[in-house]
Amino acid sequence: MQKENLKSEKMGSVPIGRLLASMSLPAMLSMLVQSLYNVVDSYFVSKLGEEAFTAVSIAFPMQLLTLAFAVGVGIGTNSLIARKLGEGKVDEATITARTGLFLAIVNAAIFAVIGLVVSGPFISLFSKNPEVISMGTTYLTIVTVASAGMFIEIIHSKTLQATGNMLIPMISQLIGAITNIILNPLLIFGMFGLPELGIAGSATATVIGQLTAMCYVMTMYRLKSHDIHLTLKGLKLKKDNIVNIYKVGAPAIVMNAIGSVTTTGLNAILMSFSETAIAVLGIYFKLQSFIFMPVFGLTQGAMPIMAYNFGANKKKRFYKTFYLSLTVAIIIMSLGLVLFQLVPGQLLSIFGQESHIGIFALRAVSLCFLPAAFGVIITTMFQAVGHGMKALVMSLLRQLVFILPGAFLFGKIFGLDGVWFCYPFAELVCVLIFTPIGFKVIKEEFTRKKEFEIVPETTGEAVS
Numbered sequence: 001m002q003k004e005n006l007k008s009e010k011m012g013s014v015p016i017g018r019l020l021a022s023m024s025l026p027a028m029l030s031m032l033v034q035s036l037y038n039v040v041d042s043y044f045v046s047k048l049g050e051e052a053f054t055a056v057s058i059a060f061p062m063q064l065l066t067l068a069f070a071v072g073v074g075i076g077t078n079s080l081i082a083r084k085l086g087e088g089k090v091d092e093a094t095i096t097a098r099t100g101l102f103l104a105i106v107n108a109a110i111f112a113v114i115g116l117v118v119s120g121p122f123i124s125l126f127s128k129n130p131e132v133i134s135m136g137t138t139y140l141t142i143v144t145v146a147s148a149g150m151f152i153e154i155i156h157s158k159t160l161q162a163t164g165n166m167l168i169p170m171i172s173q174l175i176g177a178i179t180n181i182i183l184n185p186l187l188i189f190g191m192f193g194l195p196e197l198g199i200a201g202s203a204t205a206t207v208i209g210q211l212t213a214m215c216y217v218m219t220m221y222r223l224k225s226h227d228i229h230l231t232l233k234g235l236k237l238k239k240d241n242i243v244n245i246y247k248v249g250a251p252a253i254v255m256n257a258i259g260s261v262t263t264t265g266l267n268a269i270l271m272s273f274s275e276t277a278i279a280v281l282g283i284y285f286k287l288q289s290f291i292f293m294p295v296f297g298l299t300q301g302a303m304p305i306m307a308y309n310f311g312a313n314k315k316k317r318f319y320k321t322f323y324l325s326l327t328v329a330i331i332i333m334s335l336g337l338v339l340f341q342l343v344p345g346q347l348l349s350i351f352g353q354e355s356h357i358g359i360f361a362l363r364a365v366s367l368c369f370l371p372a373a374f375g376v377i378i379t380t381m382f383q384a385v386g387h388g389m390k391a392l393v394m395s396l397l398r399q400l401v402f403i404l405p406g407a408f409l410f411g412k413i414f415g416l417d418g419v420w421f422c423y424p425f426a427e428l429v430c431v432l433i434f435t436p437i438g439f440k441v442i443k444e445e446f447t448r449k450k451e452f453e454i455v456p457e458t459t460g461e462a463v464s
Helices: 007-012 016-046 050-086 090-124 130-145 148-162 167-189 199-223 239-271 275-311 315-342 344-349 356-384 388-414 422-452
Strands: none
Touching: 007 050, 007 275, 016 050, 016 167, 016 199, 016 275, 016 315, 050 090, 050 130, 050 148, 050 199, 050 239, 050 275, 050 356, 090 130, 090 148, 090 239, 130 199, 148 167, 148 199, 148 275, 167 199, 239 275, 239 356, 239 388, 275 315, 275 344, 275 356, 315 344, 315 356, 315 422, 344 356, 356 388, 356 422, 388 422
């Protein structure tokens, strides 16, 4: 396949504003629907009682860990594919994609075993209530043991996004989320003659949604022509490919896994105050997804554009993508901040929770939204240029050095109200530290590229 015939070439030529919109809006829409699923799922679970909602909240960190590995391998594969395509190395990009698929399947098998062995003991660490333990174990076992659909769908979608195809991943996520939304009440409450499965129904709906999304995206690979042919047939595992995937992917895995550790630690800290506080944290994670998910959708479009133009040595297009992405992220986060400050009670009432604890928590934690906009985009920039370790260090400092110790310290000094301020504190400090580091890294990388002149940037190219 000749480089000039690649569909992914648009990432080096189409004006940045139009390109970012075309690549990010589909992902942002699918992420919003995913957020809607999270809220709908939690809404129906809350109808089973506070024990059920607490059980799902306790299971959330382990569920997040599973997602961390799926997304991490996907991000590592996405970044490497986009850079290879930017350098014109199509065959190496294809080998990278197939390696990513193999790694995704291996990880899914590992988590199936972990789910069978660890689910019960993990839930028991945070509750002595037999009902909470039973429901949490059931839910967590199902979503981890049957997580293959999620792993395989994500690697297919990330590969397509690396080539500039955002439509199929969007439809895939929409199909999965809508399937979840429809099946949740049907399986939880046993409607239209279906068995009443309770908490197991929520987990089963999640798994079926993931499998449906997987089937769709795999079918589209077979029916349509793509720059990358994703299959295990003819798989050639190369050490360099695995290393380079995990060079970006492992830090991404750890960053998301740290989120699991942080949530687990916060649950332990909040448990010393009340179980209601744990439920409030669970509600916050559901609600904040409406704000963060569109920003993550934005980065799904921005990262391959930055990675491609970095590989092609097109500095102006790289920077324009970064600044435009940052502007959009700030706008989204600002809207979220206003919403959480003005109507926290109404947001909590969705889950039958309108306590003072919850209202104060939403207002306090949402102060992190604006600095988080900078943090998310800077992290994406590090991943796009292959500096996954810097993104990892940023996440380690934010969550293990600032959030958890901050929550413990603020809780000791100010009580429960103080715990919530650990988030804005951590986000602000990390942004102040890593913004200058990020700009220094990019300057050095492009200076190094200029010395080798991989692909000279044409002066007459439109970048607007």
